[in-house]
Amino acid sequence: MVNIKFLARFKEITGEKTLEIDYTGSLSDLIDLLINKYGNNFKEALLGKNGEIKDYIKILVNGQDVNSLESDDIIENEDEIMIFQAIAGG
Numbered sequence: 001m002v003n004i005k006f007l008a009r010f011k012e013i014t015g016e017k018t019l020e021i022d023y024t025g026s027l028s029d030l031i032d033l034l035i036n037k038y039g040n041n042f043k044e045a046l047l048g049k050n051g052e053i054k055d056y057i058k059i060l061v062n063g064q065d066v067n068s069l070e071s072d073d074i075i076e077n078e079d080e081i082m083i084f085q086a087i088a089g090g
Contacts, residue, residue: 001077002030003019004034010083027059030075058082
């Protein structure tokens with residue numbers, strides 16, 4: 001099972017802290033699956049108008065930052081994914 005952890009705003013949007021799903025495939029397909037499950041609020045929080053992950057959104061796959069949906073990395077069972085909004089202050 002892929003273990004997806006939603007933090008901060010994404011926890012509020014999804015109403016869930018974690019989601020476990022049986023999945024093997026690309027990150028972009030997983031994001032599409034999550035958008036279909038959680039709707040437009042999830043999509044708008046995650047993606048910019050150009051369809052790319054917003055600069056201040058972090059997606060970690062097994063602790064490594066994923067900067068783009070174009071990554072060739074394949075998500076497999078036993079992977080851990082964290083999705084959250086980076087916090088910055090001044």
